[in-house]
Amino acid sequence: xAYSELIKNFERIRDYMREFYIYGxxxxxxxxxxxxxxxxxxxxxxxxxxxxxxxxxxxxxxKNVFLSVDSRQIPHNPLYKAFKxxxxxxxxxxxxxxxxxxxxxxxxxxxxxxxxxxxxxxLSKFSTPFxxxxxxxRKKLKEYESLGILYCEKKGREVFYKRTDYKHIDxxxxxxxxxxxxxxxxxxxxxxxxxxxxxxxxxxxxxKHHYMLHALDSDILCQLLIAISExxxxxxxxxxxxxxxxxxxxxxxxxIYISTQSGRQYVLGYHYHSSHMLFFRLDAIxxxxxxxxxNKYSLYIENQKKFDKHLWGVSxxxxxxxxxxxxxxxxxxxxxxxxQRLNREKRHGRVEYIDEHTCKFTADVYDATExxxxxxxxxxxxxxxxxxxxxxxxxxYDDINKMIDMYGGENNAF
Amino acid sequence: xLFSEIYGSYFNVVASILKEALNNSLTDNxxxxxxxxxxxxxSVISIPTSLKNNDWLLFDDDFKPVIKHSPTMPLxxxxxxxxxxxLLDPRIMLFEPDFTGLEDVTPLYNTDTFVYFDQYTDxxxxxxxxxxxxxxxxxxxxKEKRKLKIYFNSRTGAxxxxxCIPYRLEYSAKDDKFRLLATDNRHINVVNLVRIHSFELLxxxxxxxxKLPQKHLKExxxxxHNERNALERVLLHFSHFEKETLKIDENTYxxxxxxxKDDETELLIRVLSFGPVLKVKSPIxxxxxxxxxxxxxxxxxxxxxxxxx
Numbered sequence: 178x179a180y181s182e183l184i185k186n187f188e189r190i191r192d193y194m195r196e197f198y199i200y201g202x203x204x205x206x207x208x209x210x211x212x213x214x215x216x217x218x219x220x221x222x223x224x225x226x227x228x229x230x231x232x233x234x235x236x237x238x239x240k241n242v243f244l245s246v247d248s249r250q251i252p253h254n255p256l257y258k259a260f261k262x263x264x265x266x267x268x269x270x271x272x273x274x275x276x277x278x279x280x281x282x283x284x285x286x287x288x289x290x291x292x293x294x295x296x297x298x299x300l301s302k303f304s305t306p307f308x309x310x311x312x313x314x315r316k317k318l319k320e321y322e323s324l325g326i327l328y329c330e331k332k333g334r335e336v337f338y339k340r341t342d343y344k345h346i347d348x349x350x351x352x353x354x355x356x357x358x359x360x361x362x363x364x365x366x367x368x369x370x371x372x373x374x375x376x377x378x379x380x381x382x383x384x385k386h387h388y389m390l391h392a393l394d395s396d397i398l399c400q401l402l403i404a405i406s407e408x409x410x411x412x413x414x415x416x417x418x419x420x421x422x423x424x425x426x427x428x429x430x431x432x433i434y435i436s437t438q439s440g441r442q443y444v445l446g447y448h449y450h451s452s453h454m455l456f457f458r459l460d461a462i463x464x465x466x467x468x469x470x471x472n473k474y475s476l477y478i479e480n481q482k483k484f485d486k487h488l489w490g491v492s493x494x495x496x497x498x499x500x501x502x503x504x505x506x507x508x509x510x511x512x513x514x515x516x517q518r519l520n521r522e523k524r525h526g527r528v529e530y531i532d533e534h535t536c537k538f539t540a541d542v543y544d545a546t547e548x549x550x551x552x553x554x555x556x557x558x559x560x561x562x563x564x565x566x567x568x569x570x571x572x573x574y575d576d577i578n579k580m581i582d583m584y585g586g587e588n589n590a591f
Numbered sequence: 592x593l594f595s596e597i598y599g600s601y602f603n604v605v606a607s608i609l610k611e612a613l614n615n616s617l618t619d620n621x622x623x624x625x626x627x628x629x630x631x632x633x634s635v636i637s638i639p640t641s642l643k644n645n646d647w648l649l650f651d652d653d654f655k656p657v658i659k660h661s662p663t664m665p666l667x668x669x670x671x672x673x674x675x676x677x678l679l680d681p682r683i684m685l686f687e688p689d690f691t692g693l694e695d696v697t698p699l700y701n702t703d704t705f706v707y708f709d710q711y712t713d714x715x716x717x718x719x720x721x722x723x724x725x726x727x728x729x730x731x732x733x734k735e736k737r738k739l740k741i742y743f744n745s746r747t748g749a750x751x752x753x754x755c756i757p758y759r760l761e762y763s764a765k766d767d768k769f770r771l772l773a774t775d776n777r778h779i780n781v782v783n784l785v786r787i788h789s790f791e792l793l794x795x796x797x798x799x800x801x802k803l804p805q806k807h808l809k810e811x812x813x814x815x816h817n818e819r820n821a822l823e824r825v826l827l828h829f830s831h832f833e834k835e836t837l838k839i840d841e842n843t844y845x846x847x848x849x850x851x852k853d854d855e856t857e858l859l860i861r862v863l864s865f866g867p868v869l870k871v872k873s874p875i876x877x878x879x880x881x882x883x884x885x886x887x888x889x890x891x892x893x894x895x896x897x898x899x900x
Contacts, residue, residue: 182633183601187594199826202836202844225632234835247833247849249761258600262631265596267641271648273602274609278658299658302651324597325668342665346692351674353730354686358677361762363705367673370598371666373629381733383772385763387831396593399669402700419820434706437765439827445706490708507891514746521713550864557884560891577888579867584882 180218182225183264188463190259191393193219194244195460197231198256198390201243204236226258248387252380254360256392257369268309272317275299277326277340285330285337288315352378360384363435363442364402366395388440394459401430401444401459404467408474410449413457414464423463428455429471431481434491443491447477454484456491487543489524494544502545502569504538504552505531505561515558522551535560545569549576556580597664600630604638606664609649612656672699681717685726707764714767715785725787726760729771733757736801738793739773743786755780756796758803774804781853808849811858812872815844821868828861845872859884 184190193216196203208216220242224231227244234241246255272295279294280286286294292311300307318338321327328341348355348371356378359368372378391398404411413426428446434456435442442459454477471477487499494500508515516536519528526540542548545566552562552573564570596602607625611617619639626635641647643654651657666674676698677683678690716722732739742752755773761781762769769784815825822844826836834848850858859880862869871878 182631182637183599199823199830200836202838225634228632232835236837243835245833245835248831258631260594261598261600261603263594263596263599265599265601267646267648269596270602270605273597274605274649274658274662277662277664278660281660281663300648302657303645303648304652305645307648324595325671326597326665340665342663344692346666346671346674347689348666350689351686354677354683354688357682357686357762358680361764362673362677364673364699366593367670371670371674373598373600373603374664379730379734381730381760383759383761385761385770386765388827390827390830399593399699402704405704406697406700418823432706433704434708437707437710439824440830441827485706488708517713521711524708549866553864553866554860556863557887558891559888561895574892576866577885577892580881580885581889583867583870584878584885 180221181264182222183262184222185264187259187263187396189215190219190222194223194256194259194393195390197223197242198244201245202241204239204241206239222262226262227255230255246389248389249383249385252356252360252382253369253372254365254389254392256389257366259393260366260395261370261373268313269317272309272314276314276317276321280327280338280340283339283343285339287335287337288318289335291318291338348374353381356380357382360387363391363433364395364398366392386437388437391435391440391442391459394442394462397459397462397465398433398442400465400467401433404465405430405432407467408470410468410471411446412466412468413462414466415457415461416463418458418461426450426455426457427468428457429474429477431474431477433459436490445481445491447473447480454481454493487525487541489540489542489544490547492544492547494546497543499541499543500545500564500566500569501541502526502539502548502564502566503562504555504559506536506538506555506558507560508534508536508558510534546572549573592669597667601634601638604629604634605642605647605649606662608638608642609656609658610661612650612654613658613661668696669699671696676700676702684717684723685730707767710764711766715769721788722785725790726769726784728790728792729757729784729787730760732792733760735795736798737795740791740793741771741773741782741787742789743782744788745786753780754793756801760784779804779806806851806853809852809855809874811848811850811862811874811877813846813848813862814839814870814872815846816868816870817842817844818868821865825865825869828865855880 205213205216230244230246232243232245275295276291279291292314295309295314318327322329325341327338330337352375355368355372359365359372360382361384362368401411410427410429413428415426416423427449430444430446432445433442434445443456444459445454445456448455506515506519516528519536519538523538523540525542526538528536528538530536545564546569549569549572556577562570562573604626607629608617608622611621622639623635626638630638642650649657671693675693675696679698679702729739738754739757740752740754745751753775755775757771757773759772760769761772771782771784771787773780773782815821825846829846829848832848832850834846837845839845859877862871863881863884871881
């Protein structure tokens, strides 16, 4: 099949874009999941969509291709472009403009009237005879009805169609909101589609700590949100991020957990088989099948609220027992901002002053090992660290010793 | 669902081309310009070809559009449901869009569907009337290219005022804060919006003589030792920077990223959070800052040990 910059299947390009954006050190030979030709085609497509952000580097292993962008400097997530590159047939695009044009006069028209109009008013304008059969037109009308572009009404044995914009929405009044939410919102790609409808919009907003990769998981997120809003179960097709192992899980999805410090997104759901709350990374989900409504949804939500009270991140640890942790922090004169920092960054627990130069953070969490990265941000100020989970203490102090060695000790770790 | 041709760049470009044609202002150059603006690098060949050789039956033999009305498309149910969800977000007060037409629409999600578990808890007061007023006026000043005089309190509480050219509103999801980026033609001023208590909207400035100020960026070079899934964690965490990664050997990678000097302390603690899997090579001042923190930590541990003995 001839190469096209448009694609039919999003899944393959999702993997390549992730590789180019996150890793970016692999050469062509290292992409072994698909053939070299497949790599060349995907690379060419991504280059066609995102040429401004693609960089190349030649080294002994070959040519590396990677995406590099300072997300603080740009108003729009370039990865959304992948969602705007769906392939279509010649009939798809022709019927799209014909049908919306025919129904633009606000009348309700029957299938038969639409078919006649297409043949008599549009296709007749060409010297070469063209025809589009009735069943193709019927399918397209049905598709547009399910998307919400058309409204259909049955009168007797006939079905009548009209456009749904008889209720006007002033999208221009949303321009600033769309500029903001198209980037900030987890499903911002929808905002990006809406911005495409505007002739112009302001270039006011920029975003710090802006993680853009989640854009590639938008379709998965969208289906999960629909399932959550309808209180339905889902079957997830997953592929382990590290192991590559493929497996399925049936859950009732309840919440979407998002890290603002890594961009990772997770669905928390009630797992039917284990009768436990479990997290799944959205970038590990390859496909979703939405199932039946679950009448125990409110019960699961109540359990989720209790569960959330002791979650530091997205791990419930082993056995769901609680780890008790106490961190004593030394505060020097003029460093009261450290106390404020502890207060705004702690997700659970409490912070209290012990004396003028010391304060203590205390918490009970399911898995204190998840706290290690945060604890390390206080290196240079930690006077004492106690935890019922000994691994936390051992790892923390082992790491400090390794860092002492790395930055001037006798044994250089690298 | 989201991945549909109706949201695609090709449909948008073709709609724009048809609009131009119906206005009798379509030229070959205009087609090229629209394709460049709205589609992809290689579309400049595929779209005009498909239009001209009747693959898509949208222009007749004389290249006149066969449709009668300027093309528009109603919003899809998904788009309406998403917009309705935005109305539940407290920050929507900053924009006040017209929500007519969405009355009977079911939101796609509720605000509590999302849990931002590591977001800081001292976010901006989005329902505060004075905050909303400041936000809207600053937004207006930026859009209308007008100068501003702002009155604000510094971190220490001291009162300040500056006359400036506001040029961006920057939001951080981690901090849940907006910051105003402004310049007085010499310095870049970054002011937390919540600290601004009043303002005066001044005259328009000369846009021809205004140049967007450039931040002074520095390069941080780190070595990553890939253990405990560090490679993925580190690269995801720092993915919003302009960066380059080089594989040194099976378990070691070199990461170069560009950062704003004003954010050095923040970056320092972010690097520290990864512990010994990251070692900073340069700049040397950054290495010194890390050493200082580690030495302080060492001293505190010695004091603690002595106390326990």
